[in-house]
Amino acid sequence: MARFLFVVPPLQGHVNPTVSVGRDLARRGHDVAWTGLPGAVDPLLPAGALFLPAGAPEALGHVNDLRDRSKGLRAAAAFKFLWEHVLLPLADAMADGVDEVVDGWKPDVIVADQQTLAGAAAALRRDLPWATSATTSAELVDALAALPLAAQWVDEQVTAFAARAGLPETLPDGRPASRALRSSDHLVLVFSTRRLVGEHLAFPASHVFVGPSISDRPDRTPFPWDWLDPALRHVLVSLGTVNTNAGERFFAAAAEALAREPVQAVFVAPPALPLPPADNLLVLPRVPQLALLPHLDAVVSHAGHNTVCETLAHGLPLVLAPIRDDQPVVADQVVRAGAGVRVRFGRVGPDELRAAVRQVLDEPLFRAAAGDIRRSFEAAGGASAAATQLEALLCVD
Helix, strand or coil, X not given: CCEEEEECCCCHHHHHHHHHHHHHHHHCCCEEEEEECCCCCHHHCCCCCCEEECCCHHHCCCHHHHHHHXXXXXXXXXXXXXXXXXXXHHHHHHHHHHHHHHHHHCCCEEEEECCCHHHHHHHHHHCCCEEEEECCCCHHHCCCCCXXXXXXXXXXXXXXXXXXXXXXCECCCCCEHHHHHHCCCCXXXXXXXXXXXXXXCCCCCCEXXXXXXXXXXXXXXXXXXXXXXXXCEEEEEECCCCCHHHCHHHHHHHHHHHCCCCEEEEEECCCCCCCXXXXXXEEECCCCHHHHHHHCCEEEECCCHHHHHHHHXXXXXXXXXXXXXXXXXXXXXXXXXXXXXXXXCCCCCHHHHHHHHHHHHHXXXXXXXXXXXXXXXXXXXXXXXXXXXXXXXXHCC
16 A cells, blocks of 8 residues: 655644544555654644654744734735744755655655645655645635735745755746645645635636545543533634634623623633633633534634634534634635624624624524535545545556
8 A cells, every 4th residue: 555644734723634634544554644843743643643753843933922923913914924934934944854754754645734845845856746735725715816015925935945945946847836835736635615715716627625624533622511501502712723822802802792692602712811700601721622513503713724614514604703814815705605704803892793693693594504515515525535536646657
């Protein structure tokens, strides 16, 4: 059988989709491994996963610290910060280590997350079959189209990294290195569907929409299931794994909005946050999100791609408060698809947030649209479809 190497960044939302795909490949008899920054990626993987370290974690710094430093940045400034202080340092920190892993473990196929340029560079230099793992659809819809100077700057920086990684500015097939590193011409696994991303958009044949990869991902995080009252509706309020510490004002507004509502609200937030005491609010630092979603009626989220897709995979509507990076793009996709409403993260008050939650809970069109997207996810095939597409790369010359 074959060897598949997943090259991933130290971000839970980018690692999670690969876990189910990797397990499906392993069940088919293949060898599967992950590589990334040690001490940063390996804790995100399930027990028993083969992890091959690439680089040193101190070379990048703490992701949460970087996210906090970017607080308040928007549009071009936010994208520049992401590339300048996260993605490009990550690429440089991982480049030599990924090369050593590839030369030592000898994968047949490389699956490089769209934010790990080092994996793409290693595959291109060796002419190995490889796939882009598109764990967010922002770049696929050209999020920088309205910011030409930012787009030009990113291209210049990626071109400079390509040179450092030993790639020419233009590849033998005529593609610019900046484009080739960011999107495989063999396969782009899009963990979404056209129903959500936009049915009006055109994509190359290499882009395969497999839907969310959320099967076979056990989570042993404890949860007080007896707290849930079956007579009430339930709402999850979460800002994901890297935005929680920047959300004190938002969490306070959400708590005030929901404290007197006939719902139970679960907050994924630091327990020390000064939220108003209320019997219908539960604050936990972590929850078993996939296990909890079937018990919910709506989700209030930062519009992180993973949370959005997991929510819609359960046919639930959303209230979206995007903060930065790809989140505004994802939020707009959900709103355009009719499955949620958007509020302003930095300005929304309790009254507006309360009205938004009531809207998605009470107006059936939101849940109907979410159900339609759920069916598109089911038809796409998820982890199994992704594994089948990756196996097809074994036949690429």
